[in-house]
Amino acid sequence: MIGLIAANGSVRPLAAELHAAWPDSSKVYRPSTGSCFGLPEAIGLALHECEFVICFAPLPGAVRLAEYAGPRGTEGKGLLCVDPRRRYVIPLTGDAGTTELAWEVAAVLGVQPVLTGPPSQRESALAELTRRAAPVAGPDGPATAAPAEEPVLRIPDPEDPDDPDSDLAVLPRTLVLGVGAGSGTEQTEVMRLLMDVLRETGLSRQSVARIATVAGKGEHPAVTWARWCLGRPPVDEHPADALAAVPVPNPSADVATAVGTASVAEAAALASAPGGELVVAKRKSAHATIAIARTALRGRLTLVGLGPGPHDLLVPRALEALRRVSAVVGPPDALAAVAGLLRPATRRIAPEDSAGAATTLASHGHDVALVALGDGAGLSVPPGAYDVLRVPGLPLEHREESEGDPA
Template sequence: MSGLVTIVPRTLVVGIGASSGAERTEVLRLLTDTLQEAGLARSAVARLATVAGKADHPAVRWAADRLTGVPVDEHPAEVLADVPVPNPSSTVGTAVGTASVAEAAALASAPGGRLVVTKRRSARATVAIARAAVRGRLVLIDLDAGPPAPRVRAELRRASAVVGAPAAVDAVAGALRPGTPRIAVTDGGPRPPLDAFGGAFDRIGAAVALASHGHTVALVTFGDDPGATVPPGPYELRRVHHHRP
């Protein structure tokens, strides 16, 4: 058996506006209902965004925590005031210095993206959802000690870079296009290799970084990391197995 894991881009940014009296359950319910009505997955949310001074609002922090700890961006009101939005509000502009919080903040945190859900309101909160542009593509291929199936071989031929443990990278060398970069990353062990910023350098992090810079990346494994996940960022793992006939 060879396995493919579809890696779904985390491209959604939820902009949130919340008054001082907004309860955390109110904001989370509005956010959840908005995602559900639009047919969008909670797991596709990469980050939240709001106006400066609101990232520590209890309702905003609660929403971020319930979305597996996604980051919260803050944007100065004067920056949000310059973001074109479909539903500006003069009342909001008078109160906080920008005619839009939810829509403008979502767009400000989704460079090159677009609104997919315009402003939705509750009594004391607003949300809007933007989809950021994702440049690259990432697929995780579980070789499971067997030769690649045709669908897997097609993914390997498509890749502009391959990342994995040394043995996995060597195993697929013959299925790659000539000159395809192969990036072998050893297990972390007690002294894992470090990246340029002093953080632990791991296979998933390397693959995500390459994909986010526009590469078509194949992350290859022999099934030695069944609990693999991608941290909050551009991509989310969904494990799907593909059986050879």
């Protein structure tokens, strides 16, 4: 079990986001200042109940809490600190399990892992990280939160429509991550390289819809790790001769000799993004390469009738659609029925006009599911600049049983 300590109300949304990603393996502790359950009591209880503890607090405060618990209290435990400003995660203990967890936290929250040695080195490492985390200036001025062409749809918060910071940002999953990994590629190397690229470009990991590589590399530990960190998107494996036919900006004669194609990362990303374009050219680390392509911006709208029965019986096509989409739209009862089946980053939207909101999202290039309880016969949308798919939620035999049930 992983204990999540929200030091105050300002960091509770951050702790809640991580808990939503790991609902069955994490527990949130909410200390209250001036009560009998303050921060020291919270960390003491968390260290007693959990193998790992993540404290959402400034680094000095987290270190003081670790000192309060003492060496006996933290013995055999993994303790980490996540910056309230969502910049970094720092392991405060040095075992391998804690370091691995730091990379997982980084993947879920989009923060930078600071893997340092003795505690005396952490402050200098943090200062360097703060310097590196400054916005990267481009040829036309400072970097923005996302590229200008990034098709982000923002939905105002009805409770505070004038505050843009409270808007709901919906990102279409239109990015394909192309990966080249050799025998010497470390398990976390691809994900570390990707996180650096995302920070530099302003793209979001939530927009990654697929991973693509050359045939035989889909089970590579670095590809498997990246897939797990990105929420388990599908992995496409392309034959080397098919990749060799894809025009790329940065071919390599050495790669062609070794693999049979002059490009793996760029060619694979483009092969899995038909009609799209390369938005991040090949980037290299010691033993890995990545590239990112964006598919053609034609949205997809999937109509899912959930049926009246248990929703753990959904057919595989419906489950796949719900795991794939960037947003699910429908009435509150239907959204509640599928909440446990969605990826943590999937947005749930319950507007008054579900069909209108879903078609608006799809017309912006998003992959959307419109859900409703019952057989879905009443789900209908007008044609538009998107593909419409209708997926029955329940297997035929279960639908027949449900329809014959007088209850």
